[in-house]
Amino acid sequence: MSALPVSPHPVVARVTERIAARSADRRAAYLGRIADARTAGPARGGLGCANLAHGFAACAPDVKLQLRGDVTPNIAIVSSYNDMLSAHAPLKDYPDVLKAAVAEAGGTAQFAGGVPAMCDGITQGRAGMELSLFSRDVIAMATAVALSHDMFDGALLLGVCDKIVPGLVIGALAFGHLPAILVPAGPMASGLPNAQKAAIRKRFATGEIGRDELLAAESSSYHSSGTCTFYGTANSNQLLMEVMGLHLPGASFVPPHTDLRDALTRAAGRRVVELTDVRGGEYTPIGELLDERAFVNGVVALLATGGSTNHTLHLVAMAAAAGIELTWDDFDELSRVTPLLTRLYPNGTADVNHFHAAGGTGFLIRELLGAGLVHGGARTVGGASLAEYAVVPTLDDGALTWSDAPATSGDAGVLRPASEPFDEHGGLHTVDGNLGRAVVKVSAVERGRRTIEAPARVFGSQDELQAAFAAGELDGRDLVAVVRFQGPAANGMPELHKLTPPLGVLQDRGHRVALVTDGRMSGASGSVPAAIHVSPEAAAGGPLARVRDGDVIRLDADKGLLEVLVPDDEFAAREPVAPPSGAVHGTGRELFGAFRRAVGPAERGAGVFDGVAG
Known part of the structure; x- marks a missing residue:
């Protein structure tokens, strides 16, 4: 059921209008470019015979037959899978699952390319951390390489953590005429309580305990496949992608290796086919979906949940890739009217599993909609607008369905309504x-x-x-x-x-x-x-x-x-x-000298593509 339409809060409306005004020329130029890139029929229709033959040479005979024709949409799968990182390990089987789901919807899908995924948790305090932020732009370029073959009418982007999701989005926005859905993996089960983990780290810092005790505690915190459960950049990514309309409703925090997670993954494969230009009726290119309203919604959701400070870089960089100029002043002004609705570690002791159980994204979105703090009319991949996202996914006799988010929080110490916030201002x-x-x-x-x-x-x-x-x-x-x-x-x-x-x-x-x-x-x-x-x-x-x-x-x-x-x-x-x-050498840092010379300031997203959408 749609949430009741509410007029935007005056500050939300003013900030959105100001962003649109300052971005008008760049945004218009960007939209013009993606309109020019739109094709009549499948994108591969413009390929020469030798080009197309290369594009489907390794496919099964039935898929080749479909790709030879001009009525079947072809979907790119771009993945950050690797089996070293817990958050990305569940993505191993996604390509086959998604190919089957796309086929059910009358399309074809190909694994178009992989992108690197590094873990800040592993590289903390190490030389490799100096590659971390730049990996976002490497991922964007790798995504562009994967999509550059003119074989695709839509994209399924598989990624979870830190720089991976922003990089996938920036790369996809370079192909903004294509619809794209982000497909998450979900968090691992809760481990060692966060307050206990923090206390043990302090004891190690003061020399009260040794490495063996610290490692045992950390191993109890990070213990299985799935995303780390604290509310850092990885889980901020998931929440933002849902509120910005790039996830299916309620997809962010469903655990991996569950029937509901599998159903949501399959639904994403079917849904992206419906959004392609080949099918016509619901054509939803990512470059149009991610407009000023979507980015304001993302900023408000970040502030309302006390999310990762990394997104003062990533949201700015993603917006720039869509021809939109988002500034720290916008964050600050929105923060002054956005209430803090969650207490999640490190801002509390609970983790994202507790948040999900208390009502999760559906409850949060309904509260923000009711307070006029997000644009309910913003487009999404899952329905007509964000107003359709105040829901939770469930299985009914094995079939995926959505029901209204709970009317009250399941735990007021973790998630609260906008009328009773933890703080009157954002995080x-x-x-x-x-x-x-x-x-x-x-x-x-x-x-x-x-x-x-x-x-x-x-x-x-x-x-x-x-x-x-x-x-x-x-x-x-x-x-x-x-x-x-x-x-x-x-x-x-x-x-x-x-x-x-x-x-x-x-x-x-x-x-x-x-x-x-x-x-x-x-x-x-x-x-x-x-x-x-x-x-x-x-x-x-x-x-x-x-x-x-x-x-x-x-x-x-x-x-x-x-x-x-x-x-x-x-x-x-x-x-x-x-x-x-x-000179900077070791751990691959010498390969990134050009990035250090080209990078823009933090206030503009700390990217090497500064001004590229202008």
């Missing part, structure tokens, strides 16, 4: 001042800790900070830790999760502590206030390069301030510290 704030602009995830930070004024201690890497902590140099005082030269142009903007335990320990000891960095912290940002993604970054001559030990820094996440309390003329006269010298 992310933007801060600004003479140190640049940055993002602060406030949903996990106690109100009394969102403001700090303390001397800076400056570090050039997270390893330096950890060494200072281990040596006892950071005890006995309030502290703003400045970790610079961690931006995209410096070293690929790695996540700095290794800083969370030591800074958390200092805060637990009674010190006022904050982090200021041009690096990332992502969805696992903890209870220590952290101004991250500082832009412009130090390596580009940003103000962080002029900060010295002992400079007093003021961070006020509620008022939106990030300032160094040094007289303007004195601060401007300082010579910026030069970035670390020397």
